[in-house]
Amino acid sequence: MKPIDEIRTRLLQHPDVQYVASTDTLRMEPAQADGFAMYIRRNATSGWDVSFGEGLQCHFEDAVTAAEFFLFGLSDQCRLREIRRGSVVHRAYAERRQGDGWEVVQETTRLLYPFWRFPSERIFRNSLLNIESPT
DSSP: OOHHHHHHHHHTTOTTOOEEEOSSEEEEOOSSTTOOOEEEEEOSSSSEEEEETTTEEEEESSHHHHHHHHHHHHBTTEEEEEEEETTEEEEEEEEEEETTEEEEEEEEEOSSSOTTSOEEEEEEOOOOBOOOOOO
16 A cells, blocks of 8 residues: 555544645644644655654655654654744654653754744644554
């Protein structure tokens, strides 16, 4: 099964989730107030790109790993933590539930940001699927 088709199959179980899909791209809006937008797309040169929220962007060489990471973002095992400076996301972390705490599995950092602004932190969770997180 193609990765976009597999994700669509999972999303059909949640009619309240709004998404737009084509053969090589799927973009999903957050289903709840504390959720985050996501997209997965085939990269023009090679591999797949997955994005969580405004700041986290990851590249995967194979479609299966990209689809697994996207589905992980929909699960109750994942949260997105964004550190902002003003309105700019300076750092973004995809975190996996680990016992009573959280462990970083992916991180994105911007080099250019308004460093003079006070940092603020926001945490988002989609929690649509009850699945095990990837290792």
